[in-house]
Amino acid sequence: MLGMSVVQPVEVDRDVVDFAIVGKWMDEQGLPGGEFTGVKPLGGGTQNIMLRFTRGGRDYVLRRGPKHLRTASNNVIRRESRILGALDGTGIRAPKVIAACGDEALIGAAFYLMEPIIGFNPQTELPELHANDPEIRRQMGLSAVEAIARLGSLDHEALGLADYGKPEGFLERQVPRWLSELEGYSANEGYAGPQIPGLERVGDWLDRNRPAPARPGILHGDCHLANMMFRYDGPEVAAMVDWEMSTIGDPLLDLGWQIATRFEPGTTGASLVGSLGAVGGLPAPEEMAAHYAKFSDRDISQVTWYTVLACFKLGIVLEGTYARASAGKAPKQVGDFLHAITLELFEKAHKLMD
Template identity: 30%
Template sequence: MSERQQQFSGTGDIRQGQEIDIARLSAWMADNVADFAGPLSVAQFKGGQSNPTYKLMTPRQNYVLRRKPPGILLPSAHAVDREYRVITALHGQGFPAPRTFGLCMDDGVIGTAFYIMDCVEGRVIWDATFPTATVETRGAYFDAMNKTIADLHMIDIEKAGLSDFGKPGNYFARQIGRWSRQYLEDPDAGRVPSMDRLVEWLPANIPPGDETSVVHGDYRCDNMIFHPTEPRVLAVLDWELSTLGHPLADFSYHLMMYRMPPATTTGLIGADLPALGIPTEAEYVAAYCRRTGRDGIADLDFYVAYNMFRLAGIIHGIRGRVIRGTAASAHAKKSAEGVELLADLAWSQAQKCGAR
């Protein structure tokens, strides 16, 4: 079992400061969740660095609860109501998002807003090399991930009832501005030279053209539940960063796995892809393009640079929460150590586009 798989898989004791009043939660579920029947017991998933996530167990059915973390939060962060809305809408369109059961915006129930969804039984893979798969099946797992994100980007926004889920147009400019502000407005986490350079370079070099689709915002193998034995995606999780945006921003974020070292997250740099049965980056891009009717992806280096900057900004925010004592994961401190490495990687991608 890989280190990440061991660290983040399964459940454990509820972490200090993130306890839940089971009696109050049970009473709320009895009033708001169809067919709920206790008694209820609760464990906390080891993963979930942003929004604490819990497994709710009853004799009849298991559920998952995601909540805002307690403490001082940055504006617009941890929007569990947006997660709930997009999951509910996409599930209704046949996309593999969990069924939802209820949203509670009343902080008086468990201390922060939360929602409840189905507990989809399957496997979460925390290592992009898919170490438990065989050489013969790894390509099928990658194809399943590729198909799922392509299907997401082909969802009819109007039909799904998500036409007002975000602002259409100028996605890169708005996102670069957002993450630049969050970086600059979190002095607790400190400044990073490569981030400072990217804050200036990125908005001045956005490629022309625009598209709009539902975007996940954090699409990677460990935010999916795979079938217990088959290379199929049963559910896509962690929709906190979802919105209406540019599909190529979303896809290139997912594609970063090909340009990231294993130490940072689920990276494939250094892996022998042919020996593992994993498609090359070019093959993976071509499969996505076939599914979405594209001839290719121009400006891919810019998109990857933007996404590495964005991810560094997210982790910079985690560092700030660690310092303020509001980080949701026991492993957040280790993750927060990767800001400089990610920012340097982002700048190296920008240099491929001519940044100096």
């Protein structure tokens, strides 16, 4: 078989991606054959592996879980490929899946191939056009809001995603779900437990002020600007990436997430989006909410509650890396950095509650 003659690129460990096996599989999918060229590891996300390459005159990005798979890694990749496939043709700005392999036995992990995205990630790059024009940066923020509003307005059942999540009781589950997650971090030896001022107060406030259940929809789940790529020639979102936290629930949490992660220049959190966070110029929360309403018929009157929930949930998610770093399972510098952001998120939550 043609694929079996493939030379393994020196840049890639065969245990991560065996290109001979992938080549044979691609042949079986009817994709163009030939040698793999231009193989290049890509950044973006701290857990999953992405490799860009060209074969048979077509460009691809392969995405799979980390080299040392976690329990849910393969399922995350399968879910990502499923939702991206469902979104194809809807107009939502997301990567386009070319082919997916849910059989982890093939290369040791589930994976999928997608089309490369032409655009930049503001965490690692800020072109001159965007760096020098505050209005461009403001429009970047508004384009990101529009993207999640359009996503949350889709009919997920019509797209075949009725069983993609558990929307019943979605909001009611959030506080106990994430407090339980936080409690589980104590299994990391060396982690002294959460040192998060006002943790219980925020949880109590969320439970006491919880909005009534709303119409379910699709959430990206982690829609901060570092998980978006933007066009080089303007402020528009090119694609939302890293869909591993996507689900079906209350899409207004995505709006709260975007507001919660718009850190002010000079804060630790602002460095999540590199130069963009340093120069600022993004829209204010009030403008973001008003812009969301232009593309959605959802009631945004309680957007503050969703923003507090986003601070609470994301803060606990980031604390997980701090706990693992305390146990020597992650770099200490990264753990300390993310813990500082957790404290900023809870400080923001307290201000919003007052």
